Amino acid sequence: MPDLAPQLRRLFGFDAFRPGQEAVVRAAVEGRDTLALMPTGSGKSLTYQLAAMLRPEPTLVLSPLIALMKDQVDKLPPEIAATATFVNSSLEPGEAAARIDGVASGRTRLLYAAPERLRSGAFVEMLRRIGVGLVVIDEVHCVSMWGHDFRPDYLFIRRALAEFGEPAVLGMTATATPATAREIAAALGRELEVVRTSVVRTNLRYDVAEVSGNEDRLRVLVERIGRLEGGSTIVYARSRDSCERIARTLRGHGLRLEHYHAGLEAAERTRVQDDFLAGRIQGVVATTAFGMGIDKPDVRLVCLVNYPDSLESYVQQVGRAGRDGRPSDTLLLASPSDATAVRRFAVSDIPGPDDLRRVYRALRERGGIAEPETLATAIGGDHDPRVLVGMLEQAGIVRRGYDSGRAMRVELLPAGDGAGATLDALLERYAREAEARVERIVAFAESRRCRHRQVAEHFGETLEAPCGACDVCDPPSASRARPPATPLPSDVATAIVRAVESLAWPVGRRSLVAMLRGSVTAPRSARGSLSFGILARASEAEVKRWIGALETAGALLEIETKDGYRVLKAIPGVPLPVIGPKASSPADDATVERLREWRRERSRADGVPAYVVLSDATLREIAAARPASRAELAGVKGFGPAKLERYGDAVLGLVAASS
Known part of the structure; x- marks a missing residue:
């Protein structure tokens, strides 16, 4: 093959390839099945865009980022953009058909579509007739059920490849371990030539800071973002509510960060994203979907407020920093309580046998044809029915084919004697893999080994420590400590x-x-x-x-x-109750017993357990504080407004009688 440098220079304006790019382009142009393992920001997209311009047949790019397809096409170099298009659910049927005709006529050489589009028999048949020469599978790790981002529609890619006449395949991902790479090859039914560039991003600093709670997290965030000089920041949080609370706190300290999550109106999400890309705001506080497909080179800090669900997710998220190659910071805020929470989430997200039985029963009742939303309503729970169907398919219990409009078409296969055992084994492995992913990210944070070395080893590389770019090898200078709290006032x-x-x-x-x-x-x-x-x-x-x-x-x-x-x-002139820690003296045992006796009688009268009336701890605090008014009783722990209204007078009478 001739020198690729002139074409790179003509189409993209670059004088040289980045590491790994030329090898991937050559493999794709020559039609060799290839798996490109390249970290975020290493220029994966350029490889298939250039290859598409050098191949005789059209190239199909399968990407899960439906909302960003237009943005990706719009940002192509002019000569490539003129021969590129996309089809997704945002288009009218007539417009989608016209774009496919453009591929058939040869005007379009690069077609973007979501893997879900392959469930349309008509779409696959049209591309079969046209003749696709190269299929690019972005985020190809999604084909692995045992990975951190399984998407069941990726399982259908293998069948579509057969319908297309087995064109060449280029799989692309930033997050695949050697084991995942083997699973990808098996799922696609191909022997894949692997082009791997180092996962080590030498311009990124990996810091992990232990925090004791939400107040501590916010204090660290305010301090770290406040001392940044230029560039943008991405803060990732677990929930929509926490995104809004964190952004509000940061703005209260003069830091111009906006929140971003799927609950915002589409126009508001677009506004925040545009302001972020244009540098009109300092950054965003977002849920994890933000940043996928967004190429902003000057992100100088990526902070994860909570543990991600895996080391792969961590590398993907922090990899959005420093895409221009300049030094940039990453920060993971970790706490023992958050480690417990992420372990709990991992277990709670695992489907059980009953979930699979319900979706199988619902399919059988509907003759194997049902829309995902209808199935979700029928089976209840929090699991995506498409994932459950994918698991049944992996166990050989069903076979999902082409969709019928929005409805899935699923063939229910004869269940042999070993079907139950196969399903149990599959669920057991699914749970084991999910728990292992969580343990790896918690161990990464808690370990005092070089952070870059831990990441490199997880992805099958070796790295000599110290790296000089993490909190273990190069501890950060001590930040300003919070001043000790002053004693409580006497009144x-x-x-x-x-x-x-x-x-x-x-x-x-x-x-x-x-x-x-x-x-x-x-x-x-x-x-x-x-x-x-x-x-x-x-x-x-x-x-x-x-x-x-x-x-x-x-x-x-x-x-x-x-x-x-x-x-x-x-309100001036109002007598103040005695409240605060010093309002209490040692509890009087006789008063506690009188309160317990009253509680027994009240619980029998109300027909509720005694602890529902008032807890032992609350009784002891009442006996110690000896409140003389409803206001003072309201200051007792466990005595809220409802209990004050219901029991206040009786309790105050008992305390007064005990004086």
Whole structure:
């Protein structure tokens, strides 16, 4: 084959290939089945785009990123863009057919489609008649049931390849271990020539910071993002709610980050993404889908607020930093409680035999034809019915064919004597692999071994430590430590009321709690108060309880401003209850026993267990605090507004009688 450099220069304007690119292009042009294992930002897309221009037949690119296909085509170099198009569910049927005609006439050489499109018999038949020479499978690791991102429609690619007449295959992924590479080859039924470039990104620094809770996470984020000089930031969080809360806190500290998740309106998501790409905001706080297919070269920090579900996911997410090759930071915030949570999520996400039985039964009742949404309603639960059908197919119990419109068509196969055992073994392995993925990412964070070396070894490489670019080999300089909390004031009630009186701008309950505890989530105006952090030694629950007691006493009143905000106002001259840790003395055993006797009678009268009335801990705290008013009783842990209304007078009478 002639020198590829002139074509690279003419079409893309580059003088030289990046590592691995030329080998992949040559293999694709020559029609050799190839698996390209190249990290995020290494220029995978260029390889098949260039190969498509040098091959005689059209190239089909299968990509799961339906929403980004137009963006990918629009960003192609002009000469390639003129011969490229996409078909996906956003197009009218007539427009999709016209684009396929463009491929048939030879005007289009590069066609993007989602793997789901192969479930359309008409689409596959049209491409069979046209003659596809190369099939590019982006994110090809999704074909592995045992990987971190299994997508059942990838299982159909092998059948489509046969219908196309077995064209050459180019699989592309940034996250495949040697074992996953073998599973990909087996799933596609091909002997794949592997082109592997190093997963080690020498321009990225890998830091893991241990945090003790949400307050600590936010404090670290504010500090790290606040000292960045230029470039953009991506913060990944697990839930939509946490994305919004984190972004709100960061903006409260003058950091221009927006939240992004699937719950936003499409126009709002587009606006945030456009502002991010144009550099009009400093960054985004997003769920994990953000960033796929987005080529922003100057991301200088990627932070994971929670553990990802695997080391592969970690590498994929942090790999969105430093795509221009310049030094960039990555940060994983880890805590023991989060490790417990991610282990729990991994187990809860594993289907069980009952889930598979329900989807099989639902298919049988519908003659093997059903829309995924209908199946999801019929079987209940949180599992995608397409994944469950894919698992049944892997066990040899069903065979899914071409779809009928939006409905899946599934053939129910005769179940032999060993079907149950096969299914049990499949589920057991599925669970084992999911748990192993979680343990690997937790071990990565907790280990004191070189971070880059751990990643390299996981993907089948070797790396000599120290790398000089992680917190293990090159510990970061100690950040500014949080000052020690001051002792609690002797009169907590007076301190809270005076704090409210001194505010230039009134705040609501949540903001008042944050201000008194010295939280990073407190509004900017409240952070300037002399009362900021005066109750830092108390827990959030304690401060909430004390504020509630002051409201019950009438010393604090919630009012609504002209703008519709609900804020707290101090009412002068109201007698203040005795609240706070120093309000309690050792519990009187005789009073505790009287309270227990009352609780027994009340539980029998209400027909509920005794602990539902009041817990032992609450009884002991009442006996120690000896509240003399409803306001003081409201300050007792475990005595909320409902219980105050129901039991308040009776409990106060018992305490008074015990004095």
